[in-house]
Amino acid sequence: MTFDVHQLDTFLFIGAAVTLLAILAVRVSSRAGLPSLLLYLMIGVLLGESVAGIGFEDYALAHALGFGALVLILGEGGLTTDLGQVRDSLRLGAVLATLGIAVSVGVMALAGHYLLGLPWILAVLLGAVCSPTDSAAVFSVLRVVPVPRRLTGALEAESGLNDAPTVVLVTLVSSGAFGEYGALLTLAIIVGELAGGVLVGLVVGWCGGWLMRRAALPASGLYPLAVLTLCLFAYGAGTAVHVSGFAAVYVAGLLLGNAELPHRAATRSFAEGVAWLAQIGLFVMLGLLASPGRFDGRTVVVALVAGLVLTLVARPLSVLASAWADPMSPRELAFISWAGLRGAVPIVLATIPLSEGVPGAEELFDVVFVLVVVYTLLTGPTLPLVARLLGVAQRSEPRGLDVEAAPLERIAADLLQVQIEPASRLHGVEVGELRLPVGSSVSLVVREGRTMVPDFRTTLRHGDELLVVTPRRQRQATEKRLRELSTRGRLAQWLRDEPE
Numbered sequence: 001m002t003f004d005v006h007q008l009d010t011f012l013f014i015g016a017a018v019t020l021l022a023i024l025a026v027r028v029s030s031r032a033g034l035p036s037l038l039l040y041l042m043i044g045v046l047l048g049e050s051v052a053g054i055g056f057e058d059y060a061l062a063h064a065l066g067f068g069a070l071v072l073i074l075g076e077g078g079l080t081t082d083l084g085q086v087r088d089s090l091r092l093g094a095v096l097a098t099l100g101i102a103v104s105v106g107v108m109a110l111a112g113h114y115l116l117g118l119p120w121i122l123a124v125l126l127g128a129v130c131s132p133t134d135s136a137a138v139f140s141v142l143r144v145v146p147v148p149r150r151l152t153g154a155l156e157a158e159s160g161l162n163d164a165p166t167v168v169l170v171t172l173v174s175s176g177a178f179g180e181y182g183a184l185l186t187l188a189i190i191v192g193e194l195a196g197g198v199l200v201g202l203v204v205g206w207c208g209g210w211l212m213r214r215a216a217l218p219a220s221g222l223y224p225l226a227v228l229t230l231c232l233f234a235y236g237a238g239t240a241v242h243v244s245g246f247a248a249v250y251v252a253g254l255l256l257g258n259a260e261l262p263h264r265a266a267t268r269s270f271a272e273g274v275a276w277l278a279q280i281g282l283f284v285m286l287g288l289l290a291s292p293g294r295f296d297g298r299t300v301v302v303a304l305v306a307g308l309v310l311t312l313v314a315r316p317l318s319v320l321a322s323a324w325a326d327p328m329s330p331r332e333l334a335f336i337s338w339a340g341l342r343g344a345v346p347i348v349l350a351t352i353p354l355s356e357g358v359p360g361a362e363e364l365f366d367v368v369f370v371l372v373v374v375y376t377l378l379t380g381p382t383l384p385l386v387a388r389l390l391g392v393a394q395r396s397e398p399r400g401l402d403v404e405a406a407p408l409e410r411i412a413a414d415l416l417q418v419q420i421e422p423a424s425r426l427h428g429v430e431v432g433e434l435r436l437p438v439g440s441s442v443s444l445v446v447r448e449g450r451t452m453v454p455d456f457r458t459t460l461r462h463g464d465e466l467l468v469v470t471p472r473r474q475r476q477a478t479e480k481r482l483r484e485l486s487t488r489g490r491l492a493q494w495l496r497d498e499p500e
Contacts, residue, residue, distance in 0.1 A: 044287015
């Protein structure tokens with residue numbers, strides 16, 4: 001079939017309209033506490049053959065496009081993750097993505113075979129497909145849930161790393177290699193591919209960062225494109241040497257996103273926009289692939305039972321088995337268990353057995369689709385309530401300080417815009433009493449619409465806006481000092497003049 005200019009016109013018209021609708025839907029979903037993926041899936045279902053009549057049953061193409069979208073989403077996840085904030089949670093996230101996945105797959109496989117009556121191959125596939133969490137689903141909801149960073153960091157690391165082992169497992173089972181190799185050899189292959197992918201990501205991330213710091217590109221817009229291309233190169237290099245490309249792209253993005261590169265803020269913004277576009281296209285495509293006419297009573301019952309086992313048995317056991325990596329309280333572990341949202345990843349993984357022609361794969365896809373929609377509707381909106389009931393939600397206190405930042409790329413510095421709120425104890429403190437880290441200074445004070453260049457004796461007041469210039473390496477220490485002063489006033493303890 002040819003694709004001419006008239007079809008291109010139609011595609012651009014419909015595609016632009018659907019994309020704009022999907023972008024506007026983000027506001028609706030965020031207010032409702034729902035991942036935007038649900039709205040995108042529903043848009044795809046409405047456009048599909050059951051409603052609007054657009055047919056799409058090319059499973060191999062869906063598999064390929066789904067992987068391409070996941071590569072972009074994982075790359076953005078690495079580029080926009082603050083390594084300093086999640087470093088302490090990486091160990092738990094990595095264990096959840098490996099040992100936790102193994103426990104979850106085992107529990108779901110046993111339940112699928114003995115409880116739901118599925119053949120062993122479909123039972124194992126059900127466990128492998130449903131076990132990984134989805135970063136897009138998790139963090140679109142966690143943005144409105146005030147919980148400690150160590151919890152969100154563990155969930156973020158898990159969702160970035162658990163795609164790799166499950167992709168390998170689903171591919172091996174769908175191709176029949178699992179039966180040929182056996183469990184132990186399959187486990188060795190998964191571990192080897194995951195470790196190899198991490199190594200490739202480290203090499204590409206380090207070398208790419210070194211290259212970008214020394215490249216003098218003629219236009220600033222080329223830097224974000226080059227960094228995202230390096231992430232894609234990491235995926236391609238990983239697959240070329242037969243290791244996990246998904247692990248490689250996430251790790252490379254993590255290193256590049258935390259390197260001191262030119263135009264870093266613009267790079268992150270560009271990657272975020274590309275990832276949103278990939279998510280919209282992915283979810284709408286998966287909605288098109290689904291056919292509600294196939295969702296009979298058995299499909300719904302199997303999906304509900306499998307979801308119950310996954311949510312109430314497999315996920316808690318996987319979190320409990322991984323808890324040794326970073327000991328937490330039972331309440332914190334319970335929240336991590338409940339916050340393991342599924343999203344596009346399980347549905348994309350379900351296209352692998354479809355493209356391989358595994359018997360019963362179509363039923364498996366329908367079960368996974370219904371499971372993801374139903375249990376995302378259940379767990380997503382209830383996360384704030386669960387966080388409060390478990391006592392892990394941070395208290396919502398009046399803010400004393402509101403800080404925004406903008407990069408000053410040419411001098412490797414950041415410009416902090418600081419708003420002194422009514423609850424702040426910075427009121428009455430003189431600029432000279434701030435004792436900011438060496439190199440940081442208050443360059444401007446805006447009071448009641450008037451600007452002034454402060455001196456050491458300038459006294460700060462509620463409602464003032466400060467512009468603080470800080471070297472990038474001192475930014476965290478500067479923000480910490482300002483927040484200490486805002487909380488405890490001029491007598492806030494200052495242990496050292498220069499942070500480590």
